[in-house]
Amino acid sequence: MLPAWSIVFGIAFGAAVGSFLNVLIYRLPRNLSIVFPPSHCPACGHRLGVRDLIPLLSYLIQRGKCRYCGAPIPVRYFLVELWNAALWAWLWYEWLVLGEAPGRFVLYAAASSVLIAIFFIDLEHYLIPDELNVALLAIGLLHGWLLQGVPTDWSWASLGVPSLRHAALGALAGAGLFSLIAILGRIGLRRDAMGHGDIKLARGMGALLLVPGVFVAVALAVVLGAVVGGLWALMRRRAAQESNGHEPPPEPEPEPLSNLVLACALYLLWVDALITLLPRRVQQQVYASMGQADEEEFVETPTTLPFGPFLALGTQLVLLFGEWFAGGVRAYLDWVGV
Ligand SMILES: [Zn+2]
Numbered sequence: 001m002l003p004a005w006s007i008v009f010g011i012a013f014g015a016a017v018g019s020f021l022n023v024l025i026y027r028l029p030r031n032l033s034i035v036f037p038p039s040h041c042p043a044c045g046h047r048l049g050v051r052d053l054i055p056l057l058s059y060l061i062q063r064g065k066c067r068y069c070g071a072p073i074p075v076r077y078f079l080v081e082l083w084n085a086a087l088w089a090w091l092w093y094e095w096l097v098l099g100e101a102p103g104r105f106v107l108y109a110a111a112s113s114v115l116i117a118i119f120f121i122d123l124e125h126y127l128i129p130d131e132l133n134v135a136l137l138a139i140g141l142l143h144g145w146l147l148q149g150v151p152t153d154w155s156w157a158s159l160g161v162p163s164l165r166h167a168a169l170g171a172l173a174g175a176g177l178f179s180l181i182a183i184l185g186r187i188g189l190r191r192d193a194m195g196h197g198d199i200k201l202a203r204g205m206g207a208l209l210l211v212p213g214v215f216v217a218v219a220l221a222v223v224l225g226a227v228v229g230g231l232w233a234l235m236r237r238r239a240a241q242e243s244n245g246h247e248p249p250p251e252p253e254p255e256p257l258s259n260l261v262l263a264c265a266l267y268l269l270w271v272d273a274l275i276t277l278l279p280r281r282v283q284q285q286v287y288a289s290m291g292q293a294d295e296e297e298f299v300e301t302p303t304t305l306p307f308g309p310f311l312a313l314g315t316q317l318v319l320l321f322g323e324w325f326a327g328g329v330r331a332y333l334d335w336v337g338v
Contacts, residue, residue: 002096007089010096014088015055017113018081024117025080028132029125031280043071055081080116087112090320103146108319111139111208115312118201122308128197130276133204137273140167140207152210153326159211160326167207172268174206174214175199179264183257191254198307199267205315213318216325220314221307229305262290 027034039048046068052058059078066073088109095105114135122128144167154160159169178199185193206214266272275286318325 001098001100004093004097007093007097010089010092011085012055014085014092014109015081017088017109018084018116019053019055021084021113021117022077022080024132025076025120028117028129029121029127041066041068041071044069056085076120080120084113084116087116087316087320101150107139107143107146107208111136112316112319114139115316119309119312122197122306122312126195126306128195128201128308130200130272133197133200134273134276136201136204137171137207137270140171140204140209143167143208144210153322154210154212156326156330157212160213162210166210170206170208170210170214171203171270172206173211174202174204174218175264175267177215177218178202179268183260183264186254186257186260192252195307196263196267198311199264200272201308201311203267203270205311209315209318212326212329213322216329217314217318218311220317221310224313225305225307225310228310232305 023034023039026032039053040046041048043066046066052062052067056078059073059081062073064073064075064078065071091105091108091112095101095108114132118128118132118136121132141164144162144164147162148164150162152160152162159166178194182192182194182199185191202214202218205217209217263272275283278286
């Protein structure tokens with residue numbers, strides 16, 4: 001058990017990792033190298049020194065502007081560092097100050113950070129890099145393996161006790177549910193109901209949160225998505241009316257059903273996760289030979305919002321407030337007599 005003041009380390013480490021997340025958020029969807037070139041201002045190209053890279057503080061001291069050319073730095077850089085610092089501080093307090101579970105702290109903190117990167121990349125680019133989904137799956141498997149048999153908030157459900165087998169079952173449940181929605185939606189609505197990235201994300205969520213937890217996270221994501229998505233669509237419609245005369249872009253052609261079913265089968269068997277470990281050039285050849293583009297093409301329509309950010313938020317909520325949600329679900333199940 002660490003003293004309460006040690007939480008400053010949680011904040012500092014969290015902010016520093018948040019700074020690295022900003023690099024991932026910018027470079028991963030653009031297929032740029034993570035390590036090269038060193039950080040520089042995208043406006044003037046000036047290489048950033050230590051003074052410019054202090055998490056949280058540099059942004060505040062420079063008032064959100066590049067020190068060399070004065071170009072504004074997106075507020076996202078600050079938000080990512082702040083958000084990650086807050087999550088790490090919370091988890092630090094919960095698992096290292098109140099509890100004595102360093103393994104749980106490390107795994108939950110790593111997962112939370114991956115989810116922040118997924119949140120911002122999907123929000124901006126409508127895609128989730130495979131590397132991040134594989135990372136979440138790996139964290140989930142590590143969680144099942146390292147904490148095998150250690151009680152969790154969900155231990156009242158037999159599948160909620162961590163183990164490698166239960167992590168695999170959780171992954172199957174998450175990916176299975178979303179594959180089903182994607183395939184039924186494609187048949188019933190004749191349009192793409194679910195992005196491939198979301199299916200792979202649900203798989204990682206299931207591996208980490210295990211069977212009761214993953215369904216709670218998905219339910220939270222649906223509620224959050226309905227509220228935010230509803231407001232967003234309303235705002236978009238109003239904006240469209242004001243600038244009237246702008247035709248919404250046509251709906252994209254849905255992908256062939258056979259392609260979708262094949263892809264879902266690969267996701268359920270984790271074949272794509274193994275392919276992600278190959279060099280990028282080989283990956284592209286493999287996907288090309290299956291008649292699938294490596295990068296998902298997405299045409300934005302006025303009523304679409306990516307679902308990944310909401311899944312990421314739902315997962316974080318379950319990681320942070322697991323005890324509370326688990327108690328609620330259990331009380332409900334007791335009440336209905338299951
Ligand atoms: Zn600059």
